[in-house]
Amino acid sequence: xxDKPIIDKMDQIFVLLQHWLVSFLPVSLQPLAAVLLSVxxxxxxxxALFALTxxxxxxxxxxIQNRLGPxxxxxxxxxxxxxxxxxxxxxxxxxxxxxxxxxxxxxxIVLVVAVFMGFAVLPMGRNMVLVDMDAGLLFYFAMGASTxxxxxxxxxxxxxxxxxxxxxxxxxxxxxxxVVLLLSSVAVVMISGTLSLPKIVxxxxxxxxxxxxxxxxxxxxxxxxxxxAIAATAETNRSPFDxxxxxxxxxxxxxxxxxxFKFALFFLGEYLAMFSISGLGATLFLGxxxxxxxxxxxxxxWIWFFSKLMLSIFVFIWMRGTxxxxxxxxxxxxxxxxxxxxxxxxxxxxxxWRFMGEGWERWVVCSAxxxxxxxxxxxxxxxxEHFGPRSYRYAE
Amino acid sequence: xxxxxxxxxxxxxxxxxxxxxxLVRRNAILVLIGIELMLNSANLNFIAFWRYxxxxxxxxxxxxxxxxxxxxxxxxxxxxGLVIAIYRHAQTTDLDKMNRxxx
Amino acid sequence: xxxxxxxxxxLTIAGGLAAVLLKNxxxxALAVTVAFGGLALLFLSLDAQFAGFAxxxxxxxxxxxxxxxxxxxxxxxxxxxxxxxxxxxxxGLMIAAGVFSVLAWxxxxxxxxxxxxxxxxxxxxxxxxxxxxxxxxxxxxxLALLLTAATIGAVIVAMHEKDGAQ
Numbered sequence: 001x002x003d004k005p006i007i008d009k010m011d012q013i014f015v016l017l018q019h020w021l022v023s024f025l026p027v028s029l030q031p032l033a034a035v036l037l038s039v040x041x042x043x044x045x046x047x048a049l050f051a052l053t054x055x056x057x058x059x060x061x062x063x064i065q066n067r068l069g070p071x072x073x074x075x076x077x078x079x080x081x082x083x084x085x086x087x088x089x090x091x092x093x094x095x096x097x098x099x100x101x102x103x104x105x106x107x108x109i110v111l112v113v114a115v116f117m118g119f120a121v122l123p124m125g126r127n128m129v130l131v132d133m134d135a136g137l138l139f140y141f142a143m144g145a146s147t148x149x150x151x152x153x154x155x156x157x158x159x160x161x162x163x164x165x166x167x168x169x170x171x172x173x174x175x176x177x178x179v180v181l182l183l184s185s186v187a188v189v190m191i192s193g194t195l196s197l198p199k200i201v202x203x204x205x206x207x208x209x210x211x212x213x214x215x216x217x218x219x220x221x222x223x224x225x226x227x228x229a230i231a232a233t234a235e236t237n238r239s240p241f242d243x244x245x246x247x248x249x250x251x252x253x254x255x256x257x258x259x260x261f262k263f264a265l266f267f268l269g270e271y272l273a274m275f276s277i278s279g280l281g282a283t284l285f286l287g288x289x290x291x292x293x294x295x296x297x298x299x300x301x302w303i304w305f306f307s308k309l310m311l312s313i314f315v316f317i318w319m320r321g322t323x324x325x326x327x328x329x330x331x332x333x334x335x336x337x338x339x340x341x342x343x344x345x346x347x348x349x350x351x352x353w354r355f356m357g358e359g360w361e362r363w364v365v366c367s368a369x370x371x372x373x374x375x376x377x378x379x380x381x382x383x384x385e386h387f388g389p390r391s392y393r394y395a396e
Numbered sequence: 397x398x399x400x401x402x403x404x405x406x407x408x409x410x411x412x413x414x415x416x417x418x419l420v421r422r423n424a425i426l427v428l429i430g431i432e433l434m435l436n437s438a439n440l441n442f443i444a445f446w447r448y449x450x451x452x453x454x455x456x457x458x459x460x461x462x463x464x465x466x467x468x469x470x471x472x473x474x475x476x477g478l479v480i481a482i483y484r485h486a487q488t489t490d491l492d493k494m495n496r497x498x499x
Numbered sequence: 500x501x502x503x504x505x506x507x508x509x510l511t512i513a514g515g516l517a518a519v520l521l522k523n524x525x526x527x528a529l530a531v532t533v534a535f536g537g538l539a540l541l542f543l544s545l546d547a548q549f550a551g552f553a554x555x556x557x558x559x560x561x562x563x564x565x566x567x568x569x570x571x572x573x574x575x576x577x578x579x580x581x582x583x584x585x586x587x588x589x590x591g592l593m594i595a596a597g598v599f600s601v602l603a604w605x606x607x608x609x610x611x612x613x614x615x616x617x618x619x620x621x622x623x624x625x626x627x628x629x630x631x632x633x634x635x636x637x638x639x640x641x642l643a644l645l646l647t648a649a650t651i652g653a654v655i656v657a658m659h660e661k662d663g664a665q
Binding site for chain 3: 398399400401402403404405406408409410411412413414415416417419420421422423425426428429430432433436437439440443444446447448449450452453455458459461462463465466467468469470471472473474476477478479480481483489491492
């Protein structure tokens with residue numbers, strides 16, 4: 001074990017570094033400079049992580065599919081994202097002749113800006129949050145809701161039936177699953193009593209024996225986390241919910257008509273959304289930057305946050321390599337007939353948990369209710385459906 | 397000019413724009429957009445009065461705005477549902493062409 | 500008044516004007532989204548964080564999307580042949596101008612009576628939550644009922660009239 005001051009220094013290294021750099025400036029400029037510095041770090045760090053993740057994803061998928069994946073550029077193909085970046089920057093930027101040029105231009109920018117804003121309230125380590133807002137969680141969801149508009153803008157302005165279909169699918173899917181995402185987070189808010197993300201992490205930063213008080217280790221927290229994970233996968237349009245960009249049906253969904261740098265922005269936005277939604281899931285249910293065992297608290301908090309983030313990215317990649325894509329009606333039925341009712345039930349169980357007070361009874365009662373309903377609803381969903389002749393319904 | 401007056405003027409202008417949109421445009425959806433703008437400008441008034449009022453800790457204006465946001469969402473859903481139903485029936489959303497009481 | 504206020508106010512007014520004036524309905528819907536966003540920023544500049552974020556969540560995340568869906572379902576993205584303004588546009592414009600002049604006159608007349616810069620109210624989200632389930636619990640319950648009724652009503656109204664459909 002190291003001694004305490006060094007541990008603290010390592011834990012706060014970025015905060016101290018920021019203070020040190022800012023201290024060279026006059027006092028009046030310091031608050032602004034501190035924020036600016038953090039923004040620059042976030043804007044550089046997550047795209048770098050994005051580059052790294054694309055290699056891992058391609059290599060991981062390659063491994064799952066029994067092939068090699070990228071292995072030409074640099075050692076083991078790890079410089080592939082640099083080559084890809086240069087390629088997308090030098091490609092011709094094609095705008096379709098009948099496209100609605102201003103909207104077509106604005107869509108990727110709106111997407112990336114809205115996604116970046118979400119990082120502002122995520123605590124990435126002890127004292128490492130850009131703005132500790134009183135309504136941080138609400139801010140995050142407000143920014144998440146804004147991405148839907150950009151997806152619609154991209155699909156509509158391209159004047160392409162595949163783009164429009166992809167955008168409509170994406171928007172319908174995002175709205176359906178955003179309800180679940182919000183409601184599963186409300187359970188956490190009910191217990192912790194705050195919308196501020198650093199305070200939610202602080203509430204989980206206690207240990208009984210060596211084990212942490214993460215919300216995932218409670219019946220309602222586990223159920224909420226599973227629902228959150230499903231909704232997060234759908235919200236970021238990842239497989240098995242990647243219908244909006246189903247290649248076999250829609251070419252590439254709402255970004256079919258994008259090329260070059262604008263396409264790279266969409267790609268970036270998608271992965272950034274994945275990072276931020278994983279970070280939020282880790283913050284809400286997995287204790288954010290807290291250590292999984294009390295004897296591991298000497299490892300800096302930011303290492304824990306990013307390990308949890310990368311772990312969930314790994315699960316995302318794993319699912320993509322494993323699960324087949326759903327059909328549109330399956331996707332919607334799943335959202336409205338299984339996930340949403342179960343999340344609502346979880347809210348009631350959370351209230352029950354809150355009012356039963358300390359003791360072992362609430363563990364038994366809450367787990368029993370959730371388990372019984374889970375099995376029961378699963379049975380109903382699994383019934384073999386009888387499919388009649390196909391019927392088509394149009395809007396008008 | 398005090399800040400409150402500036403906010404009230406902005407709200408009044410937005411209300412007038414929304415009213416003009418609701419009265420002047422032919423498309424039913426645009427009329428709904430105008431109504432949304434008017435509701436929003438009323439919200440701005442509530443929040444401004446809450447902020448500069450004598451008792452902000454009573455939260456009255458803020459609550460009114462929050463409730464009005466929720467009610468406006470319901471209003472938009474029902475209103476747009478009506479527009480779609482009318483479009484199915486009459487194949488148009490042009491309000492000038494919907495001038496018959498009989499369907 | 501700070502320059503930030505003027506920028507946000509100009510953005511909001513421009514969004515509103517564009518929404519009312521633009522020919523293409525989808526452009527109008529996107530313009531009104533800008534106006535909604537500007538209003539949310541105005542709420543934030545009034546230290547009403549909760550209302551501002553709720554505004555973004557509800558208006559940009561839900562109402563704007565509803566509007567564009569309705570536009571696409573009613574073929575609103577094709578430009579109409581015979582003008583976008585009603586026959587009675589002059590009367591409508593005059594009424595709107597009259598309403599604005601009366602409101603502006605009232606505001607400008609009352610400027611001396613209006614309070615100046617006051618202290619930022621120390622209201623947290625916690626206070627809002629306590630007020631919602633305390634003093635305002637009855638409106639909250641009624642609102643829940645209204646939203647349920649509106650959801651069911653919207654589904655029934657927009658459903659197919661054909662017999663035998665779900």
